[in-house]
Amino acid sequence: MKIYSWNVNGIRAVLKKGLFQPFLAEHQPDILCLQETKAERNQVEIDLPDYHEYWNSAVKKGYSGTAIFSRTEPLQVTNGLPDSFASRFTFADELQRDSAEEGRVITAEYEKFYVVTVYTPNAKEDLSRLPLRFEHWDPAFLAYCKLLEKKKPVIFCGDLNVAHTELDLANPKPNRGKKGFTDEERKGFQNFVDAGFIDTFRLFTEGNGHYSWWSHFANSRARNVGWRIDYVLASPKLRSLVKAANIHPDVMGSDHCPVSIELAQPK
Secondary structure, eight states, X not given: OEEEEEEOSOHHHHHHTTOHHXXXXXXXXXXXXXXXXXXXXXXXXXXXXXXXXXXXXXXXTTSOOEEXXXXXXXXXXXXXXXGGGGGTOOOBOTTOOBGGGSOOEEEEEOSSOEEEXXXXXXXXXXXXXXXXIIIIIHHHHHHHHHHHHTTSOEEEEEEOOOOOSGGGBSOHHHHTTSTTSOHHHHHHHHHHHHTTOEEGGGGTOOSSOOOSEEOSGGGTTTTTOEEOOEEEEEOGGGGGGEEEEEEOTTOOSSSBOOEEEEEOOOO
């Protein structure tokens, strides 16, 4: 089973470039998780007869949003985090931009595991959303994944908007303390790892130079001056079933590239 995650930074733009269908044809994911779709389903001219489609679009038009395309029909699909979390965490920032209304999470339940796709809020250049991230969003998302894990193992993937370690971005020193590489954001990611979730890419690949996002400035992608901020994490019970984990920088169409794992079928 091939599970892919891709922040498309606007699904309509990728389709207009003619790059989405060739990607599907070449890679043939069994489950494809998308982030930053920036569209509602009725705005997208796409025909995917081999896939069941699930969309969670933001209330704000043309912003954020996630989707899951799955060859196998899930047992159940849920958008967002549970309502019960609203009493424990605050998802609105100081400008009352409510991240719970931004279509950031979809959960698909399968027979042996859950797949959750997530588009984590960006801390912003001025770090105005850092308190939201550190105090509410990351703890809430971890609590949610641990809640699911009580029933069956979890795979969660998406744009987590953080480089975990200095190996995960080309220029760590000048970026320390900036969005995506603050101590708080890195701690939020480390909390996932400390809770037992496995950064699948690091099961197979060490060192730096492996990135999933590049700035549009200064020819960054061609020079591979990037960040690894897109991940696939898995519950410990799935570790032995993860047979490969890859980043696909050759796939164009977005400022992010897809990341993927190959999973042996659980018995």
